[in-house]
Amino acid sequence: MNRRYNINNLEELHAMVCSLKAEHQRKSELLLKDSRAYLKQFTLGGLIKKYATPSSFLKIDDKLNISSSLMSLVLPFVMNSTLFKGSGFLTKTLVGLASNKVGKTLDAEHLSAIFNSVKSWFSGSKNKKEKSQQYVDYGIPPDSETY
Incomplete structure (x- = not known):
């Protein structure tokens, strides 16, 4: 890729060098992050999460x-x-x-x-006890005014 820069003096040159270094650093970090994410999917943990x-x-x-x-x-x-x-x-x-x-x-x-x-044979007794404890009858008929 051929880039043409319009640089007229030394200060513009230093500014362009700094911006190119920053761009290079940003792209290298992005490439490293993407490659780690790509390789992570092929680790044992990544394969287990995907297929297990x-x-x-x-x-x-x-x-x-x-x-x-x-x-x-x-x-x-x-x-x-x-x-x-x-x-x-x-x-x-x-x-x-x-x-x-x-x-x-x-x-x-x-x-x-x-x-x-x-599994329900062994855990069924706990569920029955919990259900029987939820409803408490106080002797008030449902059609009563106090209900």
Whole structure:
């Protein structure tokens, strides 16, 4: 880029040099700030913030169906090693086939619904106590003038 400056004396030259140095400093700071922001998106924290949200997991799972394929592998192993530990070969085979089919039908939405229902079993008693304490009946009928 060719710039033409109309400089007539030494003072204008010094003023132009100072303004060019200031412009150079400002552009270098802006470039450094932009490059840091660009590189920050590729750090581990930036990648986690971008891709590790629940909605992105659901989108990825809808495309690749990771949770159902993982559950179809893990569920037969867990069932045979815990619930059917002392069972025979035939029982373990049938349980493995059945849990493999069930695992393929599970996806991230089903797993999150199951997790929320199990979580509500343990936290449900607190909510019931709070709801019963909110309404207090003082014996005044609702159509009374004092109500």
